[in-house]
Amino acid sequence: MSDSSRYRIPSEDQVHAALARLTKLPLRRAFYSKLENPHWVAALAGQGAFRNPPETEVMPDGLVRSDPWPEIDYLVRMAPVASADVASVLESIADSTNQWVRRGIVEATLLLDPTDAARLVPKMKEWPCDELANFRMDSRGVAQAIVRLLRGGAHREGMQLAQAFFGPRPATKNQTYGLAEPVTGVEPYWYRDSLPSIADALGRSRLPVLTRWLRAHQEYSNPSTSGAGYDTSHVWRESIRTSATHSSHEVGDALVDEVRRALVESAEALPKWLCRLLKDNQPLLRRIALDVLTEQIEALQETPPGATAESAEFEAGLVAAAQQVLGDESFLDSGLRAEYMPFVRACSAWGSGVDLGPFFDEVRRGPLWLRAEAQGFPASDDDTSEESEAQQEDHKKRWQHTMLTLFGARGLPEDLQATLAALDDEYGTIEVRDGSFHFEMRTGSTSPVDLDTMLAMSSDELIDQLRTWHPDRDVFMGPTHEAQGRVLSEVMKRDPARFAGRLDDLKTLRPTYIRAVVSGWRAALEAGETLSWDDVLSLSEWIVDLDESVELSSEGDAFDDDSNYEPLRSEVLRLLEAGLALRVDLGTSGVAESDAPRVLRLLGGYAEDPKPTPEYEAEYGGTNMDSLTLSLNTVRPIAIRALIRLVHRFPDTTAATDALSVLDRHIAGRDQSLAVAAAVGEGTGRLYDAATAWIQDRVSVVFGDRAPTAAFQQVALSTALATHRPHMALIELLRQPLTVTIAMMEDPAIVTGWRTDRTFPQLIGDWVVAAIVGGQMDPDDPLAQEWFEAASAELRGQVLGHLAWQVMRADTLSEEVLERVAELWDRRIAHVHLHPEDALELSGVYWLARSDKFEVEWWLPRLEHATSVLTGFDTHGMVGERLASASMIDPDTALKVLENILGHGTQDREFSHYDLLEHAVPQVLASALCADDCELRRRATELMNRLGDAGYIDLRDRVESLMKPPGQAGTTDL
């Protein structure tokens, strides 16, 4: 940027001539982005050009609108060369809520002379309360501006701005849980990022300001009912010296770090500051001071005491501070322990005259909360006074044990050394790492035996371990049966024959372990291992006879051990289903035909299980979980699914016939469970394959043949459609149910069995059009006609669009299929010609353009037709490049497509039109402008101007660059 003397001062006529042309936002953008003359700042300001940036508004639909204001870019550019003029303008608009203006003002404050920038502070310091207006503001820029003011001779204004943006304020949002989070003028991440530079620039005010902010943070993060000294900082800031990696109190953490750093760097004033803060009524400030004091003492351990007069005075100051701490019992509070015990250890190691006697006395007296003058131990109502005293004594000893262990035996007076030894004997040695305890959060319970150990055990040892191990009730979050069961399950997966011949022993184990064995067998089966089905079925037969209602004496918490046989019985059912899903003739270890009768008997029992009960389905089904999903997790539907698999696996056998008899008891509304209906619907194809006559005889009752169909019939039919690929045999099987359902499919109360991205009515349409384009159904088939007549234009559009999407996704399609797709679309386009009110039916035509499976000459006119009849046509960003290529073949139609879509403006659909504007418009316009047709060129020019008017000011340049023959310089005159 050069200085202003190089430029001419504009005349009033010149300014008027410019303003007369700045009537539109795109023109203002062009003007202010290229204006370099700094004299125009004052000249334009004199004509009111910078007076009225648009305010940020919340629109009726809830969206926030803050229009761009290009003037601010020019002002920012001119800030370094016309500082006073720019500051005058910005001063007058610094209370604007326009997001772009605020962003620009922050940028400008970094470029203006600091004394000019200081003029903006009175208004800028009011900004932090307005989050909407600050949305585009650069927080780092704000911090840099503050630093610049503080260092640039505008300290007072810098302090004002720092207080406004970095001083914590009360939380603005109600906290659902946890403590309230105070707010500041910048986001917590940027607060933490920027605070060090602000702190450094604060100069002599550094510690007073930082401690004031930290005090405010503590005050505003505590409940309003808490007292002045209330402190929970040890929860979110476990240690003062190390900040948490992911803190929920990022602002608090940053302030702790900076107060600590400021204290350390306060040099000779440190002892004075330490003494003051160690007496502060804010525990967090005391913790920080204590930590810094400890660090100073630790550093002095390496140097000879009192080497110089200055250092002797400094050390004396530290000794005084240390003695002050040791004489203050409030430091025994557990919230300060992370700093207190390292401090005591450092004093002990220093040996510079610090008397640790007061600390030892405190240990002898016990924890603060047990002392007579404190509140006292809250005894339970049921405790006798003797029990209460015993408990208090126990707590005192445990506390002393902790304190003495943390201090270490060395350096303790003899009596306390003896106490520590006695406590070690009584409670066991406490492990100390890094000078502190470690409380580990775990995501699950642990096993008393790990996998390698269990794999190495003999079967006898393993059974003995499983029989005799019990969790220790006194160990918090200790090992559990459930966790040991998980290890056992893995062992069984790797070695499913582990308990071969030991079934009787197996039956003596806890149900949790038997379930683990069955679960391991299923995992082994799915992993391709061979199972002894005789053992499996024998154990299963024993299990199904167990009384589910019996309450077992479980050990541990709710999920640590099975309290009845229900989970075990469900696990067996899953194993049987998995066994039926595998085909023995393919070399897998599935259920063999000879075992089918035993499996059938087992499944028959499960099929009569009451679960899911109607109450259960009412609570967990419906809008909560769809019926098919529910059927995967409840006993009876799993059994029904397994029975259908059995029929399919062993057709025309006695077992299959018997299984169908069982099924007969669960269809036609005899079983009201929608989850069971979903399982039947899912098995439609298998039943058709293996028991065609049976399902044909029952199709009307299973799926419904008269309107209105029942909910269980709707679930069965919709699940059948959702879980099978379209097939003409199934269409024929389901023709009557489909016909009656089509008549009622737009009823919002219709029930869907499996909620996928396709609705029930869409699924019916998908099947119909798939059959048509597959050549299995005539387009004039009554079923097709019924669907197209009953479906709304929107629904038809969704189904035809889905078909076009499938065409796009297919790697290869035969010519015949493509022809039928084209014929079907043309039939529908012909329909829309006659019924323009049904234009929505063509909304998905863009997929055909995108698919690259049709010639431009075919899809382009159809796309043009759809865009001409459907107002607000949305291409969803799918056709930009195709349209650009197509314009080289048919520029007229390609231009019409753009005119149809973009002719009504681009403002409201800017995002969805991006693809067209970026990828299609320049090339389509270039193609049209290169054509011989004058009218076509006129239309292209008109559209180009309209889009320029809408803000695409570089469009003409892009079009011109595309019109140049390759390698040719210069522009083509438009």
Added chain:
Amino acid sequence: MGLEGGAWSDERRSLHRQLQGLDPQLAGLYRHAIDLLSAPRTPGEEKARLALIGHCIRELINSIPDALGDVEGLPASGRQDEDRERDALVSAYEGFGGLDIDAAAVEDRNESAEQPRLVAVPLTLFEAVGRWATSVRVGASTVAQRDSAVVLGRIDTRDAALRPWKAARDFAMKITHFKRNYPLGSVPELLPSDDEVMCHLENIEASLRNRLGAFFDSLDELTDLIAQANELVDGDESE
């Protein structure tokens, strides 16, 4: 005349064509303004020439908002309201009956320098004054709104782009009523020059071209103007 010679240019012919498409009457006003500017000054008829140009411009800018008719909420011209209230005020004053104003004086014991002397007037006259003052204020606001509808294509009376338009309107009013602004005895040299007239007219034309013409033509005009604004002082070659 055939839109040739004198002050006519391609841009003006193009604007004339656009006005013709909008309303031939407006195109006529514009053509006459340019023709008058193109015609040589006849000694002794300078004021008549300026007054006619001013009339054409004033009528053009007053009428064009209605011809465009594309801005929601465009207020109707309020000139008639203002005239009516002014006439009503005159009528009310004359209806006062020619009483001596001193005779209607209110006795005021607290008369002082800060407190103007009070007189009693009939309520009808007082209300007529109020209605006329309101009509003048509303009229000014209406004019500004109608101007913004032409220049910006929306109602926004605060935009700085309206300033040149308003300046041109005020100028046109000034030269239209030359008797008041330039007494009959004025020498021609004290009248506005053709350059001054042209300057205002060009600003009007620029705003109209922005409104009626092609976007990229407006951008080209602006690009030329930016180049002029960024021109360096003589001899400064540095970048």
